[in-house]
Structures are given as structure tokens and as C-alpha cells.
Amino acid sequence: MKILLLGKNGLLGNELNRAFSPDESIDLIALGHDGLDITDENAVYEFLKEEKPNLVINSAAFTYVDDCETKENFVMDVNGHANEHLAKICHKIDAKLMYFSTDYVFDGEKDDGYFENDKTGPINVYGKSKLLGETLIQENTDQFYIIRTSWLFGMQGKNFVKTMLELANAKKTISVVNDQIGKPTYSHDLAKNVFNFVKTGYDFGIYHMTNERVTSWYDFATNIFRIAKINVDLIPVTSKEFSRPAKRPRISTLINTKLPPMRDHLDALTSYLKELKII
Numbered sequence: 001m002k003i004l005l006l007g008k009n010g011l012l013g014n015e016l017n018r019a020f021s022p023d024e025s026i027d028l029i030a031l032g033h034d035g036l037d038i039t040d041e042n043a044v045y046e047f048l049k050e051e052k053p054n055l056v057i058n059s060a061a062f063t064y065v066d067d068c069e070t071k072e073n074f075v076m077d078v079n080g081h082a083n084e085h086l087a088k089i090c091h092k093i094d095a096k097l098m099y100f101s102t103d104y105v106f107d108g109e110k111d112d113g114y115f116e117n118d119k120t121g122p123i124n125v126y127g128k129s130k131l132l133g134e135t136l137i138q139e140n141t142d143q144f145y146i147i148r149t150s151w152l153f154g155m156q157g158k159n160f161v162k163t164m165l166e167l168a169n170a171k172k173t174i175s176v177v178n179d180q181i182g183k184p185t186y187s188h189d190l191a192k193n194v195f196n197f198v199k200t201g202y203d204f205g206i207y208h209m210t211n212e213r214v215t216s217w218y219d220f221a222t223n224i225f226r227i228a229k230i231n232v233d234l235i236p237v238t239s240k241e242f243s244r245p246a247k248r249p250r251i252s253t254l255i256n257t258k259l260p261p262m263r264d265h266l267d268a269l270t271s272y273l274k275e276l277k278i279i
């Protein structure tokens with residue numbers, strides 16, 4: 001099987017590259033932004049026509065949620081419209097297309113969390129752009145996997161866990177929001193799960209893939225410092241008190257009804273803190 005991985009240098013792309021590379025039955029082509037700009041329709045067409053992958057995994061995106069608010073056209077292109085030509089070209093060359101989406105396609109007002117086929121309703125530009133990507137893919141190819149995930153942490157780049165650890169070095173007291181809840185997910189676990197998903201072969205459609213156990217950012221921070229054995233004063237605050245440019249959904253819980261569950265995020269967090277050599 002020939003697989004083209006796009007966005008290989010990102011938080012998730014880096015782990016996907018690590019998960020797929022060792023398998024000798026897979027002919028993997030992994031490209032970063034400098035290798036192929038997904039918004040360049042001609043370049044994407046020429047590359048795919050030449051290489052004819054069986055599966056394209058698009059892990060490339062613009063993911064700075066607050067910055068998206070002032071870059072709407074740009075973000076809609078990268079996260080949304082680029083997936084229209086990707087899907088059309090994949091359809092033409094008979095390749096499957098995998099796209100990663102987010103809990104932020106939902107409005108966060110459903111107390112029990114969201115099933116795969118629940119009504120979407122993003123409340124920020126990032127969420128709107130990711131939903132546009134989902135929609136354009138479904139309109140232009142039948143052979144798609146849309147994988148929604150949430151609250152990623154991992155070795156590559158910045159994330160909430162690293163931010164908490166850095167803040168604990170600089171400050172005695174840290175304020176963390178306690179009125180947004182969701183499922184933190186270790187990019188290493190997600191990439192391994194995606195690898196197993198591809199090897200197993202599932203039906204086309206929308207999937208939710210996260211580590212298990214619902215938490216708030218405040219409770220997640222409490223667990224980071226408990227497991228890392230770091231003493232710090234954590235102050236729970238509301239989203240209103242901790243104002244940011246982009247609104248966040250209150251409930252970000254993705255419910256998985258189609259796949260074997262991934263492990264508890266606290267186990268995953270422990271593995272991550274070990275990989276960071278914090279414990």
C-alpha cells in the first residue's frame with residue numbers, strides 16, 4: 001500500500017510518520033509544508049497524479065485557534081478549501097482520503113457530549129474552517145475517513161502539558177479554566193490507533209478518536225502536577241475570567257461508538273511525562 005502523509009512535521013504528523021515508517025509493507029511518502037503546500041491545487045494535482053497513492057493522510061492544518069479569528073480567509077483556505085481539491089484529485093485517482101478534524105466543530109452546549117453523527121455548530125473560526133474541510137470532503141469523494149480528535153499533547157511543538165510545566169517553573173500560582181471539559185489525547189497513542197485503523201480497514205465515514213476519561217483543563221492540570229510531583233498553587237477560573245480571542249465550546253466531549261476505545265488519558269499522560277523525562 002502506498003500512503004502519502006501530509007503535514008509530517010506537525011504535532012500529530014510527526015507521530016504518524018513514526019507509527020507508519022517501520023512497516024515495510026507500506027510505501028510511505030511523508031511531506032512537510034516545504035514539500036507540498038496543500039493550498040497549491042496544481043502542485044497537489046501534479047504530485048498525486050505522478051505518485052498515485054492508495055491513501056492520502058492529511059495532517060496539515062493551521063491550528064492556532066486564537067490566531068484564526070483574525071485570519072479567516074487564510075484559515076478557510078488551508079483547513080477548508082484545500083480539502084476540496086484534495087478530495088477531487090483523490091476521487092480522480094481512486095485514492096482514499098483521511099482528514100483530521102476537531103471537537104471544535106460542535107457548539108459545546110450538549111451536556112452529555114457528542115456522537116459521530118450529531119449536529120455540528122462551530123462557535124469560532126477554527127471550528128468553522130475544520131467543518132468546511134469535513135463538508136467539502138464529503139461532497140467530493142465517497143472514499144473518506146474523517147477522524148475527529150481533541151486536546152492533543154505530544155513531543156512535537158507546544159501543548160497544554162508543556163505550557164503548564166513551563167509556567168510552574170516561572171510562577172507559584174497558575175490560573176486554569178475549569179468550565180471547559182473534554183478528552184485530552186496523546187498524539188503518540190492517536191498515531192498508533194490510526195495505524196491500526198488503516199491496517200484493519202474500516203468503513204468510510206466519521207470517527208471519534210481520543211484517549212478516554214472526561215476532564216476539565218483545571219482537573220487535567222491538577223493531574224499533570226500530581227503525577228509530575230510538582231507543587232504549585234492552581235486557581236480554578238471561568239472562561240469569562242480567562243478571556244481569549246476565540247470562544248471555546250463548553251463541552252468538547254467526543255463520544256466514540258464505532259471503534260475499540262483508546263486508553264485512559266491519565267495512563268497516556270504518565271507515559272508522556274516519562275517520555276519528557278519529567279518522571
Ligand SMILES: NC(=O)c1ccc[n+]([C@@H]2O[C@H](COP(=O)([O-])OP(=O)(O)OC[C@H]3O[C@@H](n4cnc5c(N)ncnc54)[C@H](OP(=O)(O)O)[C@@H]3O)[C@@H](O)[C@H]2O)c1
Nearest residue numbers: 007009010011012033037038060061063100102149151152
Ligand atoms: N492540536 C490539537 O489539539 C488538535 C485537536 C483536534 C484536532 N486537531 C487536528 O489534527 C490535525 C493535526 O494537528 P496538529 O496539532 O498536528 O497541528 P500542527 O502541529 O499545527 O501541525 C500542522 C502542520 O501542518 C503544516 N501546514 C500548515 N499549512 C500547510 C499548508 N498550506 N500546506 C502543507 N502543510 C501545512 C504545518 O507546517 P508549518 O508549521 O510549516 O506551516 C504543520 O507542520 C489538524 O487537522 C488539526 O486540525 C488537532
